[in-house]
Amino acid sequence: MKENKIGNIIRSQGIWVVFIVLCIGFTIANPRFITATNLLIMLRQVAVWGIASVGMTFVILLGDIDLSTGSVITFVNVLCSYLMVNMGVPMAAAIIITLAASTLIGLLNGFMVSTIGIPALIATFATQTAFSGIALIICDGQPINGFTEAFKVFGQGKIGPVPVPVIIMILCFALGAFILNKTYFGRYFYAVGGNIEAARLSGIRTGRVKYLVFALSGFFAGLAGLVLLSRVNSGMGNAGLGYEFKVITCVVLGGVSVAGGSGRMSGVIAGTFIISALNNGMVLINLNSWIQNIVLGIVLVLAVGFDCYQKKRQAN
Amino acid sequence: MSEEYVLQLQHIRKEYPGVVALKDVTLELKPGEILALIGENGAGKSTLIKCCSGAVIPTSGKIIVNGKEFSSMTPQLAAENGIAIIYQEFNNVKELSAAENLFLGRPIRKGIIVDKKAMEEAAAKAFDQLHIKIDPKAMMKDLTVGYQQMVEIAKAIQQSAKILIMDEPSAPLTSAEVESMFEVVELLRKKGVSIIYISHRLEEIYRLSDRIVVIRDGEYVKTLITKESQVEELIQLMVGRELTETYPPRGDCIDKNEVILELKDVTGNGDKNISLKLYKGEILGLGGLVGAGRTELAEMIFGSVPKKSGQMIYKGKEIDPKSPREAIDLGIALVPEDRKRHGAMLGVSIKNNINMPIYERNSHMSVIDEKNEQETAEKYRKNMVIKTPNLNQLIKNLSGGNQQKVILGRWMAADSELIIFDEPTRGIDIGAKYEIYKLMNDLVEKEGKSVLMISSEMEELMGMSDRILVLAEGNMTGELQKEEFSQETIMTYASTASKE
Numbered sequence: 001m002k003e004n005k006i007g008n009i010i011r012s013q014g015i016w017v018v019f020i021v022l023c024i025g026f027t028i029a030n031p032r033f034i035t036a037t038n039l040l041i042m043l044r045q046v047a048v049w050g051i052a053s054v055g056m057t058f059v060i061l062l063g064d065i066d067l068s069t070g071s072v073i074t075f076v077n078v079l080c081s082y083l084m085v086n087m088g089v090p091m092a093a094a095i096i097i098t099l100a101a102s103t104l105i106g107l108l109n110g111f112m113v114s115t116i117g118i119p120a121l122i123a124t125f126a127t128q129t130a131f132s133g134i135a136l137i138i139c140d141g142q143p144i145n146g147f148t149e150a151f152k153v154f155g156q157g158k159i160g161p162v163p164v165p166v167i168i169m170i171l172c173f174a175l176g177a178f179i180l181n182k183t184y185f186g187r188y189f190y191a192v193g194g195n196i197e198a199a200r201l202s203g204i205r206t207g208r209v210k211y212l213v214f215a216l217s218g219f220f221a222g223l224a225g226l227v228l229l230s231r232v233n234s235g236m237g238n239a240g241l242g243y244e245f246k247v248i249t250c251v252v253l254g255g256v257s258v259a260g261g262s263g264r265m266s267g268v269i270a271g272t273f274i275i276s277a278l279n280n281g282m283v284l285i286n287l288n289s290w291i292q293n294i295v296l297g298i299v300l301v302l303a304v305g306f307d308c309y310q311k312k313r314q315a316n
Numbered sequence: 317m318s319e320e321y322v323l324q325l326q327h328i329r330k331e332y333p334g335v336v337a338l339k340d341v342t343l344e345l346k347p348g349e350i351l352a353l354i355g356e357n358g359a360g361k362s363t364l365i366k367c368c369s370g371a372v373i374p375t376s377g378k379i380i381v382n383g384k385e386f387s388s389m390t391p392q393l394a395a396e397n398g399i400a401i402i403y404q405e406f407n408n409v410k411e412l413s414a415a416e417n418l419f420l421g422r423p424i425r426k427g428i429i430v431d432k433k434a435m436e437e438a439a440a441k442a443f444d445q446l447h448i449k450i451d452p453k454a455m456m457k458d459l460t461v462g463y464q465q466m467v468e469i470a471k472a473i474q475q476s477a478k479i480l481i482m483d484e485p486s487a488p489l490t491s492a493e494v495e496s497m498f499e500v501v502e503l504l505r506k507k508g509v510s511i512i513y514i515s516h517r518l519e520e521i522y523r524l525s526d527r528i529v530v531i532r533d534g535e536y537v538k539t540l541i542t543k544e545s546q547v548e549e550l551i552q553l554m555v556g557r558e559l560t561e562t563y564p565p566r567g568d569c570i571d572k573n574e575v576i577l578e579l580k581d582v583t584g585n586g587d588k589n590i591s592l593k594l595y596k597g598e599i600l601g602l603g604g605l606v607g608a609g610r611t612e613l614a615e616m617i618f619g620s621v622p623k624k625s626g627q628m629i630y631k632g633k634e635i636d637p638k639s640p641r642e643a644i645d646l647g648i649a650l651v652p653e654d655r656k657r658h659g660a661m662l663g664v665s666i667k668n669n670i671n672m673p674i675y676e677r678n679s680h681m682s683v684i685d686e687k688n689e690q691e692t693a694e695k696y697r698k699n700m701v702i703k704t705p706n707l708n709q710l711i712k713n714l715s716g717g718n719q720q721k722v723i724l725g726r727w728m729a730a731d732s733e734l735i736i737f738d739e740p741t742r743g744i745d746i747g748a749k750y751e752i753y754k755l756m757n758d759l760v761e762k763e764g765k766s767v768l769m770i771s772s773e774m775e776e777l778m779g780m781s782d783r784i785l786v787l788a789e790g791n792m793t794g795e796l797q798k799e800e801f802s803q804e805t806i807m808t809y810a811s812t813a814s815k816e
Contacts, residue, residue: 198657
């Protein structure tokens with residue numbers, strides 16, 4: 001067992017190895033890939049998914065899923081734009097109201113899943129459908145433009161050379177890791193995701209944990225939506241279309257088990273970075289976007305397949 | 317030369333990363349014999365039989381079936397060579413009939429249509445051969461556990477198994493069901509089937525087996541002729557030390573002046589008008605048949621299921637816990653029967669398992685006090701003698717007995733005063749059982765706790781309890797003081813029909 005150190009590293013840190021191999025590959029294909037400017041662009045592109053993936057990580061750790069993320073992002077886009085442009089609400093207030101609203105959508109998901117007992121797949125799918133409709137009603141199908149300069153900072157600003165969205169993403173990752181490793185409810189996520197009945201019988205109020213997790217997922221999706229809005233500078237009724245799947249890809253690629261109960265924030269960070277490297281690198285080597293989708297699909301299968309196959313072999 | 321044996325496992329070794337599960341185990345099965353395989357939990361019995369079924373691939377060693385040599389098996393090879401295994405958990409489909417389960421995976425067909433009638437006839441014949449009375453049309457989910465097991469056995473025979481390996485077959489059965497299972501096993505022996513029988517229950521082994529193979533810590537210990545061996549010797553070989561008593565003695569520590577828990581006409585969850593008193597320092601046994609409503613009573617006390625009516629008085633105050641959390645905060649704990657599903661959080665570390673109920677208490681602004689967390693876990697590893705090198709180890713890597721100690725440590729850490737044990741030693745081997753009993757004694761004797769113990773094992777019930785209450789069909793049917801303990805009386809109360 002000792003003779004195979006490299007093998008062990010690949011096994012335990014496999015996801016980071018994949019990331020590094022990808023980076024090396026793209027750099028060989030196009031040396032511009034590894035420049036600092038490009039790496040920062042790459043991270044800025046992925047910030048929205050990265051932020052939302054923190055909440056999604058919690059949900060998937062519980063063995064549930066949140067399909068409403070994309071819709072929440074769209075809803076937040078439209079709501080915040082409408083508040084600021086059409087109603088003249090000050091920026092700070094608009095942001096707070098928007099984040100509260102996205103958290104409430106999460107609580108609604110929590111209510112349906114925990115209190116009523118609807119499977120998360122269905123409950124959050126219903127929220128997704130309904131809120132994409134609500135978003136379109138608010139903006140009447142038209143883009144909303146005309147934000148203040150101050151609002152652009154979140155998506156377009158920089159601190160030194162580092163784009164603000166990247167800083168927000170890093171802070172969210174840090175917060176996510178802190179919640180999972182240092183707080184008692186972080187421990188509860190693992191316990192509930194691993195064995196909900198045993199968790200309940202050891203005194204965990206499992207219903208509350210579900211509410212909390214879906215609320216957090218709504219909150220982080222809301223934050224992601226705000227960053228997206230600021231970057232695009234226009235509130236649109238389809239802004240977050242399909243985002244939930246990108247976010248789920250980041251999380252699952254990062255090794256969080258869809259069965260619940262196992263996964264780490266560091267893995268999700270790596271997963272997010274891989275997606276960003278792929279997106280960026282494939283553009284740099286001029287792959288057309290249809291082929292890009294095929295590659296993303298294959299990468300997801302390979303990454304998860306590698307992990308599942310390892311587990312299967314260990315079980316024998 | 318090898319005609320003498322139908323199955324030989326020679327020098328089987330199995331390594332997992334960091335652990336050697338089996339070192340050099342050899343076992344030989346003669347035609348038409350019942351060979352008992354015994355050993356404590358974690359001794360490697362399951363791993364060994366999984367080598368026979370192909371579920372586990374040995375690191376080294378040989379498997380010889382009817383003279384044919386294999387380095388490892390696959391499920392197909394095992395089936396082709398007539399090896400069948402009856403696991404504790406059955407491989408059946410609850411929504412299909414007994415006949416369909418019998419032909420699961422290889423139904424009798426007419427073209428692409430399954431021939432239900434032919435299968436039912438064949439099933440009836442197969443059941444008949446084993447003298448078991450099962451309606452082939454009955455849905456699997458409507459059959460008792462005992463009958464479901466019979467279907468499994470019939471399936472093995474139907475697939476012309478010549479070597480039958482049974483893993484703790486009596487564990488899920490009632491005593492009547494065990495009897496009929498024995499009859500079937502005897503019948504199979506007469507038909508020339510060779511059987512490896514794994515069990516914790518020594519009396520079964522003495523009744524059924526011809527020879528006994530003992531393994532301990534993954535190592536072969538000894539093969540004995542059943543008739544020539546002694547129980548004491550067997551236990552000693554299994555645990556590697558001498559056990560003088562099955563139930564450790566306990567001093568008188570009951571404080572009759574202090575009632576910890578009093579139930580007055582508690583009704584709900586299938587129970588009717590249950591009244592009882594539990595004194596401080598007492599171990600109160602709850603006897604009865606499976607389904608008598610004992611676990612259900614525990615669930616109500618623990619706040620897991622609400623009661624409908626009646627009063628619960630805990631330490632002089634009326635309580636009505638609405639959730640396990642409330643009960644835990646009052647000082648009530650439950651060590652559940654199904655450890656893997658309800659007790660241990662298998663994918664979580666030992667440390668986290670111990671601290672789980674007290675994380676909120678030991679957090680400042682939601683942040684866990686990690687020093688306290690580590691110290692607590694360390695303290696109860698020592699107190700409960702949990703055998704593990706590392707508290708960050710996942711609990712699923714521990715043996716049943718050690719898992720149970722972790723759960724007990726959890727409730728000690730939570731400062732529980734009333735501990736409800738539901739089948740405290742289910743699936744735990746003899747050596748570890750004794751340790752659990754000692755810990756239970758310490759609880760009442762040294763720590764001043766009180767214990768309510770549900771047990772279906774008659775000896776355990778009588779050996780550990782200060783007093784026994786018997787339930788039948790959700791009613792309290794009898795109470796026995798220590799001097800009145802007898803198996804017959806308990807059984808009589810337990811089978812008392814309810815009076816409306």
